[in-house]
Amino acid sequence: MLLGGIEAGGTKFVCAVGDEKGNIIEKVSFPTRNPEETLNDVKEFFNHHPIEALGVGSFGPIDLNKDSTSYGMILNTPKIKWKNYNLLGSLKKDFDIPIFIDTDVNAACSAEYKYGAGRDVGSCLYITVGTGIGAGLVQDGRIFQGKNHSEMGHIFVRQHPDDPFEGGCPYHRNCLEGLASGPAIEARYGTKGALLVDNENVWEMEAYYLAQAIMNYTVTLYPERIIVGGGVLKQEGLYPLIRRHLVEMMNGYIDVGEVDKFIVAPELGDAQGVRGAMSLVVL
Amino acid sequence: MLLGGIEAGGTKFVCAVGDEKGNIIEKVSFPTRNPEETLNDVKEFFNHHPIEALGVGSFGPIDLNKDSTSYGMILNTPKIKWKNYNLLGSLKKDFDIPIFIDTDVNAACSAEYKYGAGRDVGSCLYITVGTGIGAGLVQDGRIFQGKNHSEMGHIFVRQHPDDPFEGGCPYHRNCLEGLASGPAIEARYGTKGALLVDNENVWEMEAYYLAQAIMNYTVTLYPERIIVGGGVLKQEGLYPLIRRHLVEMMNGYIDVGEVDKFIVAPELGDAQGVRGAMSLVVL
Numbered sequence: 001m002l003l004g005g006i007e008a009g010g011t012k013f014v015c016a017v018g019d020e021k022g023n024i025i026e027k028v029s030f031p032t033r034n035p036e037e038t039l040n041d042v043k044e045f046f047n048h049h050p051i052e053a054l055g056v057g058s059f060g061p062i063d064l065n066k067d068s069t070s071y072g073m074i075l076n077t078p079k080i081k082w083k084n085y086n087l088l089g090s091l092k093k094d095f096d097i098p099i100f101i102d103t104d105v106n107a108a109c110s111a112e113y114k115y116g117a118g119r120d121v122g123s124c125l126y127i128t129v130g131t132g133i134g135a136g137l138v139q140d141g142r143i144f145q146g147k148n149h150s151e152m153g154h155i156f157v158r159q160h161p162d163d164p165f166e167g168g169c170p171y172h173r174n175c176l177e178g179l180a181s182g183p184a185i186e187a188r189y190g191t192k193g194a195l196l197v198d199n200e201n202v203w204e205m206e207a208y209y210l211a212q213a214i215m216n217y218t219v220t221l222y223p224e225r226i227i228v229g230g231g232v233l234k235q236e237g238l239y240p241l242i243r244r245h246l247v248e249m250m251n252g253y254i255d256v257g258e259v260d261k262f263i264v265a266p267e268l269g270d271a272q273g274v275r276g277a278m279s280l281v282v283l
Numbered sequence: 284m285l286l287g288g289i290e291a292g293g294t295k296f297v298c299a300v301g302d303e304k305g306n307i308i309e310k311v312s313f314p315t316r317n318p319e320e321t322l323n324d325v326k327e328f329f330n331h332h333p334i335e336a337l338g339v340g341s342f343g344p345i346d347l348n349k350d351s352t353s354y355g356m357i358l359n360t361p362k363i364k365w366k367n368y369n370l371l372g373s374l375k376k377d378f379d380i381p382i383f384i385d386t387d388v389n390a391a392c393s394a395e396y397k398y399g400a401g402r403d404v405g406s407c408l409y410i411t412v413g414t415g416i417g418a419g420l421v422q423d424g425r426i427f428q429g430k431n432h433s434e435m436g437h438i439f440v441r442q443h444p445d446d447p448f449e450g451g452c453p454y455h456r457n458c459l460e461g462l463a464s465g466p467a468i469e470a471r472y473g474t475k476g477a478l479l480v481d482n483e484n485v486w487e488m489e490a491y492y493l494a495q496a497i498m499n500y501t502v503t504l505y506p507e508r509i510i511v512g513g514g515v516l517k518q519e520g521l522y523p524l525i526r527r528h529l530v531e532m533m534n535g536y537i538d539v540g541e542v543d544k545f546i547v548a549p550e551l552g553d554a555q556g557v558r559g560a561m562s563l564v565v566l
Binding site (some may be wrong): 009082122123139144146147149150151152153154155156157158172179188212215217219220221222223224243249250251252253254 | 428431432436454498499503532535536
């Protein structure tokens with residue numbers, strides 16, 4: 001069966017066709033412009049491939065409540081032209097095949113669960129730490145979803161005692177995303193994280209925040225594995241720091257097994273997003 | 284169909300027989316002693332009733348991982364005689380009928396979802412604030428469970444700026460349970476919460492902690508309703524305070540609808556536990 005996948009990002013769209021095992025046969029990428037132009041490019045690409053089903057991992061927030069009249073629509077986004085755009089509806093007009101839609105982070109989690117760092121466990125949480133912070137949970141082949149998709153990046157964490165930064169979240173100021181996203185690091189130090197590689201305090205503080213979040217996700221969701229990715233985690237030294245903080249914070253309360261296997265890096269690299277989108281069809 | 288239910292508590296056991304609608308036909312209660320004596324009383328009671336299935340809501344921690352060799356066993360509890368006791372195994376020897384086991388808080392959540400304050404929604408989180416703090420989630424007729432049951436009472440919260448109490452959790456000191464359980468209130472003020480009814484600061488601080496937890500649970504799990512119960516919530520003035528703090532903290536980020544309908548009190552009273560146990564059979 002030939003599957004299609006769309007990684008619908010705020011900056012670029014990636015479209016691919018592939019098989020049920022997540023192998024990519026052909027892939028294209030183009031910049032995200034207004035919805036009509038962008039979706040035309042999507043249609044153009046898939047018209048050359050007899051796909052039988054389509055998966056979409058989209059930027060958000062997006063309405064994923066199947067009982068809602070706006071199911072499949074982009075919600076309140078700063079990208080004005082995309083606000084309230086009926087992404088699923090538009091795709092359904094163009095493609096008369098089953099279409100599966102979820103958030104980009106849930107699609108990434110699905111990809112790691114099926115093909116990557118979570119392929120040997122029954123449940124995994126995927127956290128992405130970049131421009132924003134998001135997380136998704138896949139368990140027993142299902143993406144967890146409440147009334148709508150989670151917004152786990154906005155949990156509250158304790159401010160590090162040495163952190164004077166007031167936080168950058170426009171809604172919550174010093175929630176996790178407000179303190180630990182890439183832009184938060186840059187705002188705190190006045191320079192990008194990539195230029196702070198040798199400043200141990202930067203990564204110690206970052207690990208403190210991420211470990212708190214992982215502590216809270218673990219006692220709440222108890223996944224078998226937690227995969228932490230995104231641009232900020234290119235700083236590989238973060239992994240051992242996060243693990244050390246988590247072990248201290250958890251203090252043996254919940255058995256997470258070997259912490260090196262509990263908190264891991266993603267394995268799928270650049271194609272994670274579009275493979276994730278395709279994987280929504282076969283999860 | 285005649286159903287049996289066991290509310291297996293650390294202080295007392297409640298056993299009941301009833302119907303699929305949660306109506307109780309007969310109910311007994313006896314103190315929790317050692318496992319053998321206690322289970323003998325259980326057996327004695329149900330031997331007089333031709334029950335066709337049995338639900339058990341148990342104190343914990345308990346192994347609920349069906350793939351585990353210790354599935355259905357009480358785990359690491361301060362009640363020495365119950366530690367590593369095979370509760371499910373013992374019941375299976377006595378009763379050759381389907382037996383459904385879960386934690387007491389998940390059973391309570393199930394009861395409220397089917398018969399109480401959550402009966403008109405598709406998902407609800409039940410939080411109990413008493414000697415400890417625990418929470419359970421039921422969604423679309425299923426109790427949420429990761430690798431094992433959640434321990435949501437142990438999430439980290441920010442210390443209130445006016446709170447000098449170091450926290451009472453033996454594992455995490457100032458996690459939510461360490462700061463906001465009944466014993467935490469008593470330790471902070473040197474007197475029981477019930478005697479502090481008129482001290483507004485007590486409840487303002489309590490609401491601050493519980494609202495933080497609800498904020499974190501909401502962005503993570505996004506339930507349609509949150510039911511807050513347990514001994515500490517007998518202080519009914521807490522509800523409007525929790526709601527006010529949550530609205531401030533959330534700052535419109537996630538739409539929880541009318542907050543008066545989002546955060547509510549339980550409806551089932553004293554029989555909640557054993558009705559919850561019975562409800563596990565028919566959830």
